Amino acid sequence: MYTIKEVAKKMDISEHTLRFWAKSGFFPFIKRNKNNIRLFSDNDLDWVRIVKCLRAVGTENKAIKRYIDLCIKGDSTIPERYKIIQATKLKAEQQMLELQQQMDLLNYKEKYYQNLIKNNLKDGWNPMNNNQVETETVWNFYSFLRKNASPKREQVNN
Numbered sequence: 001m002y003t004i005k006e007v008a009k010k011m012d013i014s015e016h017t018l019r020f021w022a023k024s025g026f027f028p029f030i031k032r033n034k035n036n037i038r039l040f041s042d043n044d045l046d047w048v049r050i051v052k053c054l055r056a057v058g059t060e061n062k063a064i065k066r067y068i069d070l071c072i073k074g075d076s077t078i079p080e081r082y083k084i085i086q087a088t089k090l091k092a093e094q095q096m097l098e099l100q101q102q103m104d105l106l107n108y109k110e111k112y113y114q115n116l117i118k119n120n121l122k123d124g125w126n127p128m129n130n131n132q133v134e135t136e137t138v139w140n141f142y143s144f145l146r147k148n149a150s151p152k153r154e155q156v157n158n
Helices: 004-011 015-023 044-057 061-073 075-118 135-158
Strands: none
Touching: 004 015, 004 044, 015 044, 015 061, 061 075
16 A cells, blocks of 8 residues: 555655545545545556546546546446547647657757857847848748648648
8 A cells, every 4th residue: 555655756746636636536446544644555556547647648637537437337338438548549649749840840940050050150030130031041941840740730630
């Protein structure tokens, strides 16, 4: 059995968050000791893992509670739970694509700044320099965004 403090450390979740989730009914089988301290079993840690996963993707508390309640109801709810997991997975995949697009932009900007440093150039994108951005630089930037953004959006819809 684990205390909130131990679970928080083990699962990398704040004690405050675990208490909130417990009050929200996300851990239906946790026990309390004689001092009214919550105690989590290894089985309870499985509940913590799925709740952490669902929350990380942005699943609302109401939907998480619905998922927990369906689990408690038993195997007759497997098809509905499957749909919830599918929808959550799709949402996570979309977030991953968005993060990849952000990483692509950051990689582009990193190379842009490396080039400025290497060649001792001024930053044409910085409005403080009062320079017009060179047409070629703008074209390269937007070409980069189109090349990296459009196909990824299509992948999500397929």
